[in-house]
Amino acid sequence: MITVTSVEAQNRFGQLLDKAQREPIIITRHGRPAAYMISPQDMNELQEARARGDTQGKAQRDWARASAEAWNEFDSKFGSFADEHSTL
Template sequence: MMQVSSVEAQNRFGQLLDKAQREPIIITRHGRPAAYLISPQDMEALQRAQAALREVPSKPEWAAVCAEAWNRVDEELGSFADEHSTL
Protein backbone atom coordinates (compact mmCIF):
# COMPACT_ATOMS: atom_id res chain seq x y z
CA MET A 1 0.00 0.00 0.00
CA MET A 2 1.42 3.34 -1.02
CA GLN A 3 1.94 6.00 1.63
CA VAL A 4 2.34 9.74 1.00
CA SER A 5 2.43 12.86 3.14
CA SER A 6 -0.49 15.27 3.00
CA VAL A 7 1.73 17.85 1.24
CA GLU A 8 2.74 15.28 -1.39
CA ALA A 9 -0.91 14.26 -1.78
CA GLN A 10 -1.87 17.88 -2.50
CA ASN A 11 0.87 18.21 -5.09
CA ARG A 12 0.16 14.88 -6.82
CA PHE A 13 -3.60 14.58 -6.32
CA GLY A 14 -4.46 13.72 -9.94
CA GLN A 15 -1.81 10.99 -10.08
CA LEU A 16 -2.96 9.58 -6.74
CA LEU A 17 -6.56 9.44 -7.95
CA ASP A 18 -5.42 7.21 -10.80
CA LYS A 19 -3.23 5.10 -8.49
CA ALA A 20 -6.10 4.68 -6.00
CA GLN A 21 -8.04 2.77 -8.66
CA ARG A 22 -5.45 -0.02 -8.31
CA GLU A 23 -4.55 0.14 -4.60
CA PRO A 24 -5.49 2.12 -1.49
CA ILE A 25 -3.22 5.03 -0.59
CA ILE A 26 -2.45 6.13 2.95
CA ILE A 27 -2.17 9.89 3.39
CA THR A 28 -0.14 10.82 6.46
CA ARG A 29 0.19 13.93 8.55
CA HIS A 30 3.17 14.18 10.89
CA GLY A 31 4.02 10.55 10.05
CA ARG A 32 0.65 9.16 11.13
CA PRO A 33 -2.23 7.97 8.93
CA ALA A 34 -4.69 10.83 8.46
CA ALA A 35 -6.79 9.51 5.58
CA TYR A 36 -7.08 6.80 2.96
CA LEU A 37 -7.71 7.33 -0.72
CA ILE A 38 -9.57 4.34 -2.16
CA SER A 39 -11.46 3.42 -5.30
CA PRO A 40 -15.26 3.60 -5.47
CA GLN A 41 -15.32 -0.21 -5.74
CA ASP A 42 -13.33 -0.58 -2.50
CA MET A 43 -15.62 1.92 -0.77
CA GLU A 44 -18.72 0.03 -1.89
CA ALA A 45 -17.21 -3.23 -0.61
CA LEU A 46 -16.46 -1.62 2.76
CA GLN A 47 -20.00 -0.26 3.01
CA ARG A 48 -21.48 -3.68 2.18
CA ALA A 49 -19.27 -5.30 4.85
CA GLN A 50 -20.31 -2.70 7.43
CA ALA A 51 -23.98 -3.24 6.62
CA ALA A 52 -23.57 -7.01 6.95
CA LEU A 53 -21.89 -6.60 10.34
CA ARG A 54 -24.78 -4.45 11.57
CA GLU A 55 -27.13 -7.36 10.82
CA VAL A 56 -25.18 -9.82 12.99
CA PRO A 57 -26.84 -10.11 16.40
CA SER A 58 -24.86 -9.18 19.49
CA LYS A 59 -23.79 -11.92 21.90
CA PRO A 60 -26.68 -11.26 24.33
CA GLU A 61 -29.19 -11.24 21.46
CA TRP A 62 -27.71 -14.45 20.06
CA ALA A 63 -27.84 -16.11 23.49
CA ALA A 64 -31.49 -15.10 23.89
CA VAL A 65 -32.38 -16.53 20.47
CA CYS A 66 -30.63 -19.82 21.29
CA ALA A 67 -32.31 -20.08 24.70
CA GLU A 68 -35.71 -19.36 23.17
CA ALA A 69 -35.21 -22.05 20.52
CA TRP A 70 -34.09 -24.59 23.13
CA ASN A 71 -37.14 -23.81 25.28
CA ARG A 72 -39.43 -24.48 22.29
CA VAL A 73 -37.69 -27.84 21.71
CA ASP A 74 -38.06 -28.69 25.38
CA GLU A 75 -41.78 -27.75 25.32
CA GLU A 76 -42.46 -29.80 22.19
CA LEU A 77 -40.33 -32.87 22.90
CA GLY A 78 -39.85 -32.81 26.65
CA SER A 79 -36.64 -33.07 28.56
CA PHE A 80 -33.78 -35.08 27.14
CA ALA A 81 -32.66 -36.04 30.64
CA ASP A 82 -33.45 -39.58 31.82
CA GLU A 83 -32.91 -41.55 34.99
CA HIS A 84 -29.26 -42.14 34.06
CA SER A 85 -28.51 -38.48 33.53
CA THR A 86 -26.24 -36.60 35.88
CA LEU A 87 -28.13 -33.37 35.21
Protein backbone atom coordinates (compact mmCIF):
# COMPACT_ATOMS: atom_id res chain seq x y z
CA MET A 1 0.00 0.00 0.00
CA ILE A 2 1.12 3.50 -0.77
CA THR A 3 0.78 6.13 1.94
CA VAL A 4 0.61 9.84 1.11
CA THR A 5 -0.32 12.97 3.00
CA SER A 6 -3.49 14.83 2.10
CA VAL A 7 -1.39 17.61 0.55
CA GLU A 8 0.50 15.09 -1.60
CA ALA A 9 -2.82 13.53 -2.61
CA GLN A 10 -4.11 16.91 -3.77
CA ASN A 11 -0.97 17.60 -5.78
CA ARG A 12 -0.73 14.11 -7.33
CA PHE A 13 -4.41 13.20 -7.63
CA GLY A 14 -4.32 12.01 -11.26
CA GLN A 15 -1.24 9.88 -10.68
CA LEU A 16 -2.77 8.37 -7.55
CA LEU A 17 -5.98 7.52 -9.42
CA ASP A 18 -3.88 5.41 -11.78
CA LYS A 19 -1.96 3.76 -8.92
CA ALA A 20 -5.19 3.01 -7.05
CA GLN A 21 -6.12 0.64 -9.88
CA ARG A 22 -3.22 -1.58 -8.80
CA GLU A 23 -3.09 -1.12 -5.02
CA PRO A 24 -4.94 0.76 -2.28
CA ILE A 25 -3.63 4.16 -1.24
CA ILE A 26 -3.78 5.49 2.31
CA ILE A 27 -4.23 9.25 2.59
CA THR A 28 -3.12 10.62 5.94
CA ARG A 29 -3.82 13.82 7.78
CA HIS A 30 -1.70 14.75 10.79
CA GLY A 31 0.00 11.33 10.56
CA ARG A 32 -3.23 9.32 10.81
CA PRO A 33 -5.21 7.59 8.07
CA ALA A 34 -7.96 9.94 6.88
CA ALA A 35 -9.11 8.14 3.72
CA TYR A 36 -8.37 5.27 1.36
CA MET A 37 -8.35 5.39 -2.41
CA ILE A 38 -9.21 2.03 -3.95
CA SER A 39 -10.14 0.67 -7.35
CA PRO A 40 -13.76 0.13 -8.35
CA GLN A 41 -13.07 -3.64 -8.33
CA ASP A 42 -11.87 -3.50 -4.71
CA MET A 43 -14.91 -1.41 -3.78
CA ASN A 44 -17.24 -3.95 -5.41
CA GLU A 45 -15.58 -6.78 -3.48
CA LEU A 46 -16.00 -4.89 -0.20
CA GLN A 47 -19.65 -4.16 -0.93
CA GLU A 48 -20.32 -7.78 -1.88
CA ALA A 49 -18.66 -8.99 1.33
CA ARG A 50 -20.80 -6.60 3.33
CA ALA A 51 -23.93 -7.74 1.49
CA ARG A 52 -23.09 -11.40 2.30
CA GLY A 53 -23.01 -10.44 5.93
CA ASP A 54 -19.28 -11.11 6.16
CA THR A 55 -19.77 -14.05 8.50
CA GLN A 56 -16.09 -14.28 9.44
CA GLY A 57 -15.97 -10.60 10.32
CA LYS A 58 -19.18 -10.94 12.32
CA ALA A 59 -17.76 -13.91 14.22
CA GLN A 60 -14.62 -11.92 15.04
CA ARG A 61 -16.67 -8.93 16.21
CA ASP A 62 -18.87 -11.19 18.34
CA TRP A 63 -15.78 -12.82 19.88
CA ALA A 64 -14.22 -9.41 20.60
CA ARG A 65 -17.45 -8.14 22.17
CA ALA A 66 -17.78 -11.26 24.35
CA SER A 67 -14.14 -10.98 25.43
CA ALA A 68 -14.56 -7.31 26.33
CA GLU A 69 -17.72 -8.04 28.31
CA ALA A 70 -16.02 -10.89 30.18
CA TRP A 71 -13.02 -8.68 30.98
CA ASN A 72 -15.26 -5.83 32.17
CA GLU A 73 -17.13 -8.22 34.44
CA PHE A 74 -13.86 -9.65 35.82
CA ASP A 75 -12.41 -6.15 36.28
CA SER A 76 -15.49 -4.95 38.16
CA LYS A 77 -15.27 -7.93 40.54
CA PHE A 78 -11.51 -8.15 41.10
CA GLY A 79 -10.01 -4.90 39.82
CA SER A 80 -7.19 -4.42 37.39
CA PHE A 81 -3.87 -6.20 37.67
CA ALA A 82 -2.02 -3.40 35.91
CA ASP A 83 1.03 -2.10 37.75
CA GLU A 84 4.21 -0.18 36.91
CA HIS A 85 5.53 -3.24 35.01
CA SER A 86 2.39 -3.72 32.93
CA THR A 87 2.29 -2.90 29.25
CA LEU A 88 -1.42 -2.02 29.53
